[in-house]
Amino acid sequence: MEEKTVGIVSSPELPSTIANALKKQFQKDLCKYVADGKLEWRVEVEVDLLTGATEEVAEVLEGAEQIKKRNGWDFAISLTDLPVYNGRSIVLADANIDTCTAQISLPAFGWRPTPNRVKIIMLLMIKELYFRQTTDYENNDLEQKGIGPLDIKKQKGFVNKLEKPFRFSAVRRIESSNQTEETTVRFVIVPKINGLARILFGMTIANRPWAILPSFKNVVAIAFATGAYGLIFPTLWKLSISYEIYRFIGLTATAVVGMVVWIIFAHDLWEKKNVENINRLRWMYNSTTILTLGTSVVMYYIVLYLLFLIAVSVFVPPDLYEAEADKDVGPLNYLKLAWLVTSVATFAGAIGAGLENPERVRKSTYSYRQYSRFEEMKEKEENEKKGTDDS
Known part of the structure; x- marks a missing residue:
């Protein structure tokens, strides 16, 4: 039986984790759904740093093609956390039919890029690459093979039928040829x-907002020590009884937003405008x-709240509280x-957040791509400054 090999080229961190998680099941589905079981399929995974750092789609596909040739693969799919655009439309996936390479953008899956959802789209892209290479296709043939109609009017909701991976968006299929007459198929999300x-x-x-919590041990320590000290005095007891709910909500929102803003500017996480x-x-x-820091701080706030709930239950006697x-x-x-x-x-904890190591905070807050982007821009700024000083 003829064997075909599909290589998954993933960027580090989340894409790599998803690629390894779906590898085994993806291979089984290829054998079951592509070519009616007449082929033996093999799936390999390789982590590529370029895929995780570059922001040029052409470079990603070109890199995937080079890796495909080097490893002797028949097809290559790049799995990346790169946000891809087609004009102003968000691209879910695109494929170069002539080079047998494809790319899938994980951010287009939203907050739930689960291995099963990604596997469905990967299977769709392999069908595009395989059947377009091996048959004289017709519109009906593509529909029967599970690729989808070429007629735009018939495309609405087609990908949604694949176990409904996109419940609130439709996916539209676009086909075009570039300057080198290579055929490109692209799936964009609408609206x-x-x-x-x-x-x-x-x-x-992809930025893993939960990963920042272990880096903020000092913040939790300072915040808890401050709050515990404040509980000794009855002022907070009286205020908690006098305040209306809207004041509690306002204080929470102010504390969370204040901490997020402080962390961003204390550790230079805001990307500034430049010519690059x-x-x-x-x-x-x-x-x-x-959004990443906001999610992290909300999680931190909930953990701190649970700790203080235990603390007030233990250290504040009901009789004294009533008195x-x-x-x-x-x-x-x-x-x-x-x-x-x-x-x-939380206000006190924000001060402690400013004392954390900036490099560690960036690595905890940024995904591999965003951290690489930050380091590249930082290096360019330092080189420009050095050139100005030398002149």
Whole structure:
């Protein structure tokens, strides 16, 4: 039986994790759904640093083609956390039919780029590459082989039928030829506003907002020490009883936003405008940084709240609390007291966040791509400054 090999070229971190997670099942599905079981399929995974650093789609596909030739693969799929655009539309995946290479953009999957959802689109791209290479295709042939109609009017919702991986967006298929007469097939998400939201949430997940928490041990220590000290005095007890709910919400929002802003500017995480970066990508990366840190700080806030809830339950005697409040107190009062102390402690924790090692914070906050982008821009700025000083 003839054997075909598919290579998955992934960038580091999340794409690599997904590629390895779906490898085994993807190979089984290829044998089952492509060429009616007449071929033996083999899947290999290789991590490529270029795929995780460059922002040029052509470079990614060219790099995948070179790796394909070097390893003797028949097909290569690049799995990347690069946000890809076609004009103003968000690209889910694209394939070069002539070079048998394809690329899938994980941010286009939104906040849930699970291996199963990615595998569905990878299977679709292999069908595109394989059947377009081996048969004289007709529109009906493509539909029967599971690729989808060429007629745009018939495309609406086609990819959604594949176990519904995109519940709130449709995917449209675009085919074109470039200057070298190579055929390119591209899948874009419509409407555009949905695609933009998917990109932001997808890039936030790629940044792993949960990974920053272990880096903030000192922040938690300072915040908890401050809050615990504040609990000794009855002032916070009285305020927690006097405050209305809207004040608690306002304090929480102010504390979270303040901490996010402080971390961004204390560790130089905001990407500034210069002649090298593209405004759209700069806006996208900065928005992703805000969402990543916002998610991290909310998680940190919840952890701190649970710690203070235990603390107030243990250290604040009900009799003394009632005496200070001059009224009966119940579980709701303890919940509100822990809430108020958490907000106050978060303000103190923000100061501790500014004392963390900037390099460690960047590595925790950024994905591999965004960190590589930051280092590259930093190096360019240093070289320009050095050239100015020399002159």
